Structures are given as C-alpha cells and as structure tokens.
Amino acid sequence: MIRLLALLAALALAACAPRPLEPRFIAQGLPEDLADWGMVAVREGRLVLADGAQPYELNTPLFTDYAGKLRTVWMPKGQAATWSDDETFDFPVGTVLTKTFFYPTAADGAVASGDGLKLSETGEGLDLARVRLVETRILVRRAEGWVALPYVWDDDQTTAKLKRTGQPIAMTRVRPGRSDRFTYQVPNVNQCAGCHGTNHATKALQPIGLKARHLDRDVAVGGQGFNQLARLEAIGYLRGLPARRPGGVDWLDEREPLDARARAWLDINCAHCHSPTGPADTSGLYLTLAAAGPQLGLCKPPIAAGQGTGGFRYGIHPGKPDESILVYRTASLDPGAMMPELGRALAQDEAVALLRRWVAGMPGGCG
Amino acid sequence: MGQGMRRIFSGMATLCVLGAALTLAGCGGGGTAAKPDTAYQETLIQQLIDAKPGDLISIPAGVYAIDRGLSLEVDGVTIKGAGMDKTILTFKGQTAGAEGLLVNASNFTIEDLALEDAKGDALKVNEGENIIIRRVRAEWTGGPKTSNGAYGLYPVQVKRLLIEDSVAIGASDAGIYVGQSQNVVVRRNRAEFNVAGIEIENTQNADVYDNLATNNTGGILVFNMPNLKVPGFGTRIFRNRAVGNNTANFGRKGTAVASVPAGTGVIINSNDKVEIFDNEIGGNNTANVIISSFFSAGYKAGEGTSETFDPWPESIFVHGNRFSPGGGKPDGVELQALRVALFGLSGALPDVLWDGYVDRAKFLAGKPDPALAICVDNGAAKVLNADLPNKAKTPRVIDMRCKLAPLPAANVAFAGPIPTESNIPAPGKS
Numbered sequence: 001m002i003r004l005l006a007l008l009a010a011l012a013l014a015a016c017a018p019r020p021l022e023p024r025f026i027a028q029g030l031p032e033d034l035a036d037w038g039m040v041a042v043r044e045g046r047l048v049l050a051d052g053a054q055p056y057e058l059n060t061p062l063f064t065d066y067a068g069k070l071r072t073v074w075m076p077k078g079q080a081a082t083w084s085d086d087e088t089f090d091f092p093v094g095t096v097l098t099k100t101f102f103y104p105t106a107a108d109g110a111v112a113s114g115d116g117l118k119l120s121e122t123g124e125g126l127d128l129a130r131v132r133l134v135e136t137r138i139l140v141r142r143a144e145g146w147v148a149l150p151y152v153w154d155d156d157q158t159t160a161k162l163k164r165t166g167q168p169i170a171m172t173r174v175r176p177g178r179s180d181r182f183t184y185q186v187p188n189v190n191q192c193a194g195c196h197g198t199n200h201a202t203k204a205l206q207p208i209g210l211k212a213r214h215l216d217r218d219v220a221v222g223g224q225g226f227n228q229l230a231r232l233e234a235i236g237y238l239r240g241l242p243a244r245r246p247g248g249v250d251w252l253d254e255r256e257p258l259d260a261r262a263r264a265w266l267d268i269n270c271a272h273c274h275s276p277t278g279p280a281d282t283s284g285l286y287l288t289l290a291a292a293g294p295q296l297g298l299c300k301p302p303i304a305a306g307q308g309t310g311g312f313r314y315g316i317h318p319g320k321p322d323e324s325i326l327v328y329r330t331a332s333l334d335p336g337a338m339m340p341e342l343g344r345a346l347a348q349d350e351a352v353a354l355l356r357r358w359v360a361g362m363p364g365g366c367g
Numbered sequence: 368m369g370q371g372m373r374r375i376f377s378g379m380a381t382l383c384v385l386g387a388a389l390t391l392a393g394c395g396g397g398g399t400a401a402k403p404d405t406a407y408q409e410t411l412i413q414q415l416i417d418a419k420p421g422d423l424i425s426i427p428a429g430v431y432a433i434d435r436g437l438s439l440e441v442d443g444v445t446i447k448g449a450g451m452d453k454t455i456l457t458f459k460g461q462t463a464g465a466e467g468l469l470v471n472a473s474n475f476t477i478e479d480l481a482l483e484d485a486k487g488d489a490l491k492v493n494e495g496e497n498i499i500i501r502r503v504r505a506e507w508t509g510g511p512k513t514s515n516g517a518y519g520l521y522p523v524q525v526k527r528l529l530i531e532d533s534v535a536i537g538a539s540d541a542g543i544y545v546g547q548s549q550n551v552v553v554r555r556n557r558a559e560f561n562v563a564g565i566e567i568e569n570t571q572n573a574d575v576y577d578n579l580a581t582n583n584t585g586g587i588l589v590f591n592m593p594n595l596k597v598p599g600f601g602t603r604i605f606r607n608r609a610v611g612n613n614t615a616n617f618g619r620k621g622t623a624v625a626s627v628p629a630g631t632g633v634i635i636n637s638n639d640k641v642e643i644f645d646n647e648i649g650g651n652n653t654a655n656v657i658i659s660s661f662f663s664a665g666y667k668a669g670e671g672t673s674e675t676f677d678p679w680p681e682s683i684f685v686h687g688n689r690f691s692p693g694g695g696k697p698d699g700v701e702l703q704a705l706r707v708a709l710f711g712l713s714g715a716l717p718d719v720l721w722d723g724y725v726d727r728a729k730f731l732a733g734k735p736d737p738a739l740a741i742c743v744d745n746g747a748a749k750v751l752n753a754d755l756p757n758k759a760k761t762p763r764v765i766d767m768r769c770k771l772a773p774l775p776a777a778n779v780a781f782a783g784p785i786p787t788e789s790n791i792p793a794p795g796k797s
C-alpha cells in the first residue's frame with residue numbers, strides 16, 4: 001500500500017514536472033508550434049535551451065532593430081559540419097538552427113536595446129521577467145536544402161506559433177531621454193530568401209553567421225569560458241578545424257583598426273546581398289571583405305538607387321561621409337531608400353557613426 | 368497595328384489621363400477612391416508563399432491595401448488580376464519593403480492588375496528567365512514627385528522578357544526600366560509623367576516598339592552604366608511615339624536620369640549598336656534625339672568606373688523617323704544660350720543633339736572606324752555637335768549621313784513574330 005502511494009506520488013510529480021526538452025529534426029512539413037522542435041521552450045518563467053542546442057554569438061552581428069538575439073545550433077547524434085575558411089560551414093541534413101529575437105522590457109510596454117547583451121548574459125536562457133520574446137526563427141537543413149520558418153511568440157510568452165506570412169508588430173524603443181515608435185517586422189518566409197538566398201541564381205538558402213570569421217570568438221557561458229570554434233569541435237559539431245584559426249573582428253572593439261571594424265559591419269549586414277552572386281549584384285556594389293575600388297563604392301555612381309541616392313553622386317565619396325550614398329542609405333528610415341531593405345525599421349546609430357568616421361578618414365576624393 | 372490605329376490608341380490613352388484627373392475615376396488611379404480591403408493581403412502573401420510551379424494566383428477585382436513588400440520566389444507562377452483598372456494593389460500605407468512586389472523566379476507572368484504608390488519600386492523582377500509583364504499598370508497617383516518610388520516595371524538580369532500593353536506613370540526614375548537583361552521585347556506600352564519613360568540599360572538585344580512615351584522628362588532611354596557585369600548593345604527603337612516629353616526633371620539628384628534634360632524624345636547614353644527608326648518623335652523641347660556619353664553626365668574617365676567600361680556611344684543608326692518640331696526651348700541655361708547663339712532667338716536646336724565625344728583609341732589609321740560610326744540618315748534632320756570635349760568651344764551643325772546594317776530582332780519566341788525592317792513599311796508609305 002505504501003509502495004503504491006509512493007508510486008502514485010511519483011507519477012503525480014512526473015505529471016507536474018516540466019516536460020524535458022527533446023530536440024529533434026523534423027524532416028518535412030511545417031510544424032505549427034515551436035515546441036515541436038524541442039530546441040527552446042519556456043519553463044517556469046524562463047526561455048531555456050535543450051541539451052545539445054549549443055548557444056553561440058557572432059563577432060559582429062547583423063542589426064535587427066536593436067533586438068537581442070539568442071542563437072543555437074543543434075545536430076543529430078554523430079553528425080558534424082565541415083569546416084570552410086571563408087564560406088558558411090557545410091552542415092549535415094538534420095541540423096537545426098534557432099534564433100530567438102527578444103528585447104529587455106521597459107516601463108509601459110516599451111522595450112530597451114537588447115543587441116548589446118552577450119552570451120555570458122543570455123547563454124543559459126532568458127528570464128522572462130526581464131525580457132520580451134518576439135520571434136524565434138528556425139533554419140533547418142533538410143534533404144532539399146535549408147528551410148526557414150518564423151515562429152511568433154504570443155502575448156502570454158508561453159508559446160510560439162508558425163507565422164509564415166510574417167507579422168508587423170508595433171513597438172516602442174526607449175533609451176535615456178528618448179523613445180522611438182517603430183514597426184518590428186517578422187519576415188514572411190519568402191523574405192527570408194532576401195538575406196539567406198545568398199546565391200541569387202540557385203536561390204538556395206544559407207545560414208549567414210555560421211562562418212569561421214564570425215564564430216572565432218572567446219565567450220563565457222555559466223562562468224565557463226571557451227572559444228566557440230573549439231567548443232563546436234569538442235562537442236562533435238564541427239570537423240576539419242585547422243591548426244590556425246582565422247580570427248574575426250568585433251565591430252565594437254576599439255582596439256581594432258577602424259577600417260577592419262567598418263568592413264566587418266558591412267560584411268555581416270550587407271555582403272549577403274552585395275556580393276558577386278547575391279541579389280544586389282545588379283548594383284555593381286560589393287560589400288564583401290574582398291571588394292575594393294569602385295566595387296566597394298569608391299567614387300562609384302549608383303546604378304538604380306532611385307530615392308536611395310539621397311541626392312549624392314557616389315556610393316562612397318572618400319572624405320565626405322555627408323555626400324556618400326552608403327552612409328545616407330544606412331541612416332535612412334524610408335522603405336524606398338534604406339539599406340538593408342529588410343530587417344530594420346530603425347537605424348543603427350552607432351553603425352552609422354562608425355561608417356561616417358570610416359568614410360571621413362578616407363584619403364582622396366572624387367570628381 | 369497601323370499608324371492610324373496607334374494614333375487612336377494613344378489618343379484614347381491621353382483622354383483616360385485627363386478623365387482620371389478630372390473625375391478621380393476611370394482609367395488610372397481612380398480605383399483608390401474606393402475604401403481599400405486591408406484583409407486580403409494576408410491571403411495574397413500566403414498564396415505567394417505556398418505557390419507551386421504552374422499555379423495561377425488570381426486576384427479578383429477590388430482595391431487592396433498592402434502595407435509591406437510582397438515577394439515571390441517560385442518558378443512558373445502566373446499572377447492575374449481582373450484588369451489594370453479593376454484589380455488594384457495600393458501600397459500607400461507601406462511601412463516596409465523596398466518594392467511593391469519583388470519576384471525572383473523564372474517562367475513568371477503577371478497580368479491585368481495595377482500596383483499603385485509603392486514606396487520603392489512597384490514591380491521588380493530580379494533574375495529569371497521567360498518573364499511576361501502584360502497589361503500591368505504601375506502608377507504613383509499623386510503625379511510626378513521626387514518622393515515617388517524609383518521604378519514602375521523593373522525587370523533586371525532576366526533572359527527573354529516581354530512587357531506589353533502596360534502603363535507606367537509617375538516614376539521618379541524610369542516608368543519601364545529593363546536592366547542587365549538579354550532578349551527583350553517592350554511593346555504597346557504607355558509611359559507618362561516619369562523622369563524616364565522607358566529605359567533600356569546594360570541590356571543586349573532589345574526591341575522597343577509601338578510604345579507611347581509622352582509627358583516624361585525623357586521619352587525613351589538606352590543607357591550603359593559602369594561597374595556592371597555586362598555592357599548593353601543591340602537595341603532597336605522603332606514605331607514608337609516619343610512626343611512632348613517636357614516634364615521638368617524631378618529625379619533624385621545623383622541618379623543617372625537626373626542628368627537627362629527635360630524635353631528629350633530619345634536619348635542614347637554610352638550604349639552601342641542602337642537603331643532608331645520609323646518612330647514619330649516631336650515636340651520635345653530640348654531635342655528629339657540625344658546621343659551622348661557618360662562624360663556628359665559629369666563623370667570623369669577612369670574614376671569610379673571599372674576599366675572595361677566603354678563610355679562612348681558607338682554604331683548608332685538613326686533613320687526613317689518622322690520628326691516634328693522640337694528643340695525650341697531646351698532645358699538649362701547652357702543649352703538655351705547655345706540655341707540662341709547658333710539658331711537665333713526664335714530658332715530651335717536640330718532634331719539630333721550629339722555631345723561630340725569620340726574614342727580616338729579606336730581609330731583605324733587615324734580615321735574613325737565606320738563600323739562604330741553614329742549615322743543620322745533621316746531626310747532633312749540635322750545634327751548638332753555640341754563639342755563638349757572642348758568645353759563647347761565650337762558647337763556646330765554637322766553632316767553625319769551614313770548607313771549601318773540593320774540590327775536583328777530580339778529572340779523572344781513567346782512574343783510571337785517581331786517586326787524586322789524587311790516587313791516594316793518604308794517611311795511615308797504607312
């Protein structure tokens with residue numbers, strides 16, 4: 001009898017205990033609930049990560065309206081990605097990436113900037129008393145290629161449902177002495193290709209951040225420090241790591257040369273389109289690390305910038321940031337002029353300031 | 368379509384514009400007076416996402432408010448409305464997206480609908496093969512404004528393209544803009560109140576015919592821009608009406624078209640192998656035809672341009688057009704002064720204006736290569752060499768009479784037979 005009671009008690013406890021996360025690869029279909037993937041979920045007021053969903057951050061991240069981003073990579077047992085010096089690592093079928101977009105909450109339903117939060121603060125999960133979850137995007141490597149699925153968190157912050165058509169979300173961002181209303185745009189799945197379709201001819205989607213130069217970074221999670229590439233190798237997610245790692249540039253690291261910081265920012269924010277194979281090759285402007293001269297915009301007349309010229313004649317007018325289309329478009333809030341075209345309704349003031357300094361310091365001029 | 372028919376067609380088009388302006392109903396823009404349906408966009412976005420090759424996305428008659436950029440990534444899809452004045456997507460409240468509709472797909476057809484007031488470009492087709500844009504209206508309904516979106520119908524890097532029976536109004540750059548494409552037919556369209564009516568840029572083998580370009584800053588443009596992967600050549604412009612393109616240039620400074628003088632009928636800039644024939648070109652106050660190089664836009668050789676860029680317009684053949692008076696009130700004080708100095712107070716610039724830039728590096732034994740010549744063999748039409756390489760020191764009327772071989776038609780099988788010179792009646796016989 002006592003044994004039976006104990007058993008019942010154990011069962012009751014099990015029923016009350018949170019269901020453990022069981023990360024899994026879903027080979028086809030369109031799972032409606034983010035929980036189906038078992039990568040991240042809300043448990044007792046926290047967004048928690050599954051075992052094996054390895055969090056990571058980038059040396060220089062893409063800007064998305066000052067949202068914080070918590071990224072994870074997961075692979076089925078025994079699977080590993082293959083190293084590449086310059087390109088996105090070659091990931092096996094079954095790889096599931098998540099990226100959760102969130103903001104620290106502020107008074108009156110407003111939000112604060114989350115983009116400065118490091119993995120040391122987010123890598124063990126997010127405290128929902130202090131952050132608002134907006135969306136979690138899944139990028140899954142299926143047999144047919146990478147598939148992008150955006151999940152939008154509900155107002156209760158308990159579940160995230162698939163929203164393939166995207167969703168505009170009205171928000172207010174506050175910072176000392178200022179508040180800005182903006183429309184956060186969850187992209188529709190076709191728009192995912194706007195950034196992740198890095199080869200416009202094949203139209204195949206690709207992860208953008210999972211490259212050696214973006215990941216080669218020392219981080220700390222739970223008080224334990226490690227290099228991200230070494231960690232991915234150690235947990236069996238990455239094969240072929242060379243003895244010499246490539247290094248990477250944190251655009252906010254003031255010890256780095258200004259040129260390297262600006263180029264790192266352009267690389268992650270622009271080069272997925274502005275490359276010789278990207279959709280913005282129509283402009284003849286390449287913002288890859290390898291670009292130079294007119295390709296990089298120096299004294300280059302615009303091709304089809306329309307409103308985006310801002311009235312200026314050159315992509316970059318060395319020495320004249322206030323007459324450079326590149327600076328104008330990164331600062332613009334006009335949908336018909338701003339760059340990047342997707343993923344922001346606000347300007348990244350710090351980046352605009354950096355680009356301004358970068359252009360101002362360039363020697364020479366045009367015309 | 369015969370001459371007479373085309374006159375009637377274009378006359379009707381003009382009436383439509385007047386009607387729309389007067390009554391806010393009718394041919395263009397009128398539909399937006401109705402309260403737009405805001406719910407439909409969710410359905411449409413879902414259809415664009417779920418589309419499978421071979422699908423027809425049918426949009427019923429109605430006015431639909433779209434507040435973000437639409438996009439399509441699937442090959443083999445047709446989007447069809449109930450008519451360019453019946454099915455209207457209005458982007459007036461657009462808060463995101465650089466285009467109204469962005470397409471990255473092949474075997475794509477869009478027809479019988481209107482895209483109004485997009486924040487950026489109305490329709491952009493970026494890379495694809497076998498593209499048909501038919502009876503589509505792209506319009507900014509507030510008239511010509513610098514704040515209007517840049518391009519109305521904007522296919523770029525496409526192979527085999529047909530744009531026909533469409534309308535583009537109010538673009539702050541080009542109404543119909545074909546960029547970096549190969550084998551293109553642009554016919555029976557109306558481009559009005561744009562900075563550039565119809566623009567063909569860095570494109571190979573384009574046929575532009577039976578179009579009406581009127582009330583633009585420049586009617587029909589054939590340009591080559593630097594730093595792109597491919598140069599353009601092989602454009603035939605024929606049987607068009609490029610008349611009365613005198614709208615003040617409202618392009619955003621810094622764009623290529625911002626340097627086009629108001630009052631330009633047809634302008635060739637830095638492009639090669641262009642044949643302009645059998646058009647009706649007149650009433651363009653700067654010049655009926657301008658032939659110019661990239662240098663005239665104020666850019667310097669070698670600076671900010673790739674080494675392979677060839678800024679000289681070469682192998683240009685102007686013949687058999689019906690010019691009516693133009694050039695009487697050119698845009699800008701310099702051209703005005705030139706007009707008065709050379710032709711007197713009541714005189715006019717001649718039908719063809721050439722900036723005078725020649726690439727001496729391509730001379731054969733000290734003489735221009737006849738194969739690269741600019742030939743104007745058009746009855747009494749005269750050419751003014753503006754002598755810009757010498758800072759307009761000796762502008763003069765010159766004889767550029769010569770002939771070049773006719774260009775072949777573009778290769779677009781699904782466009783059906785395309786007229787060639789052998790089946791086009793000689794001028795004056797139509």
